[in-house]
Amino acid sequence: MENILTQTTARPQATAPAPVTSAQPVIQLREIEKIYQTKTIETVALNRVNLTINKGEFVSIMGPSGCGKSTLLSIMGLLDEPSGGVIELDGRPVQAYSDRELAALRNQKIGFVFQSYHLINDLSVLDNVELPLLYRPGVGGKQRRERAYAALDKVGLSARTGHFPSQLSGGQRQRVAIARALAGRPEIILADEPTGNLDSVMGEEIMELLLNLNRQEGTTIVMVTHDEQQARRTQRLIRFFDGSQVS
Amino acid sequence: MLLSYLKIAWKVLLRRKFFTFISLFGISFTLMVLLVVYSLFDHFLGPHYPETRNNRMLYANFLNMRFKSGGNQNSPPSYYLLNRFVRTLKEPELISISSQFAPASAYISGKKLKLDLKYTDAPFWQLLEFNFLEGKPYTEPDVRSAAHVAVINEATARQYFGLSRGVVGKTIELDQTRYRVTGVVADVPGMRINTYADVWVPISLSTEDLQRTEFTGNHVALLLAKSPADVEQMEAEFDRMVRAIPNPDPKNIEQINFHADRMLASIVRPLTGTYNTSKGLTMFYSAISLLTLLFMLLPALNLVNVNVSRIMERSSEIGVRKAFGATSGALVRQFLVENIFLTLVGAVVGLALAWGSLQLLSNSSLVPYAQFGLNWRIFGWGLFISLGFGLLSGVYPAYKMSRLQAVQALRSANSSK
Structure with a gap:
């Protein structure tokens, strides 16, 4: 099985790697707004954001805390509804989709990697990685296991399948989370500060993993980060400030 | 899928032992009382010696x-x-x-x-x-x-x-x-x-x-x-x-x-005063069902409360499951399976307690020559009551769980870390 970690051939460069992108948009956001309204205050989290993510792109989003990066990622991932605007996935607007249709779309197209991993502590590494496949019709137990093993192999954790999250280091946990995102073979991975809780060595390891995933598998990745160096290694860097894209 | 639900259910049981003890105690005690009452009922009315043909x-x-x-x-x-x-x-x-x-x-x-x-x-x-x-x-x-x-x-x-x-x-x-x-x-x-x-x-x-x-x-x-x-x-x-x-x-x-x-109606008729109608049985069954429901309601409410607070501890899991494609329906099913599993564990304990209580009752000479015991009918009732209890105490928390927005669930999990 191909291991993305061991396939790394060179030290990371400060410049973006050669893209494997096409100009085929997978995510398109048009005039996206997100407004949080209470009785007394209205907070604009996203202000008329227009953004296109193309197939095979590795895009990073940067900006100060509270500028709307994570909200944007949640909206892209269909975890949150915008207050206005249009989201298109593969050219199809998804606003009118039901809860069931959105869940199926998330399950088949999108993999998530979170800053604090969000692994289920009561489940083994293997069971955690199998999770997206539990909700995929037509995938049986044996196939789930095989795909989960394959995903864990890719992140170099095939020897840890029976461990529980509490028995792993932060870097290992994030690799499990990436394996979980990969198990469903999604076209898009949305990573919300995937190295935010890790030290620099582990952060580097995870970044390598994501870069290789993008290079070798052509997976589209959108990553929110605070790390300028890491952001520069992606193909495109988008900066956010006060709910708007500034570059 | 079911195996995964059961694994989680078992782990959740082990996670907070005191909460689990309270939940299981409520369930098993309630079931014990209901099973003892049902066993007495069965002993009184069932096809037992020497009226083994009482269906005829x-x-x-x-x-x-x-x-x-x-x-x-x-x-x-x-x-x-x-x-x-x-x-x-x-x-x-x-x-x-x-x-x-x-x-x-x-x-x-x-x-x-x-x-x-x-x-x-x-x-x-x-x-x-x-x-x-x-x-x-x-x-x-x-x-x-x-x-x-x-x-x-x-x-x-x-x-x-x-x-x-x-x-x-x-x-x-x-x-x-x-x-x-x-x-x-x-x-x-x-x-x-x-x-x-x-x-x-x-x-x-x-x-x-x-x-x-x-x-x-x-x-x-x-x-x-x-x-x-x-x-x-x-x-x-x-x-x-x-x-x-x-x-x-x-x-x-x-x-x-x-x-x-029939046996039951012959006892119910004078008790309910329905001398020339057959409404007595309906009244009796309604009263028994209502009493059973009321008796189960208190521990069920307690379990609802415990379950709701447990759900809050699991917002990360709910968020992740939703993010990876779980529908609200799938989460409701998962939680109901977990809750029914918990109540079935409680039922096993309740069954053991009921057996012990019935042995005590049989040996107490309260009723001459009584041999109270458990049988498949009583076990079936126990199972039915447990499932009812599991559903009763699980539906609201499951609904509440399924209504959580993935993004909110993940956010609250982050903020509680």
């Missing part, structure tokens, strides 16, 4: 007479009423008339032995399935000739003769009357009120005037249908027969209400 039986043991003055008289029917009218029925395969049991005394070495005596006819022994440990029942000629013979139970044989075997042919003296023992049967539990006794003797020996033509008395008729499917026809024939009974006192008696009922 009807009991005519209650008579109501409504007077023109507005009053009512409730009483068991008389031998005359049963013998004169009920005996004429054609549908039953067998009809037996017996007295209600009454106390009788025997003396052994100057010591008084309190026994319960019942007068029966010969079909009594064919209609019911007594377990004869030795000897045999008295016969029709014995009854006709008013032979002083008796069937006694094992406990009486042991107490009176000091033996439980080898007493056939010996004489037992009750209330200054001597009877020759023809058979010894296994003890009949006291809750079998229509068949229970310590000593059974021919009805022709009854101290009561059996020729008395009044309708009220202290007897019971047992009717056995040819098959369970024939019971309704037998009941209908009984009702037709009752309508044809001439009013013995038209000046004073307005109506005679007399029915042959």
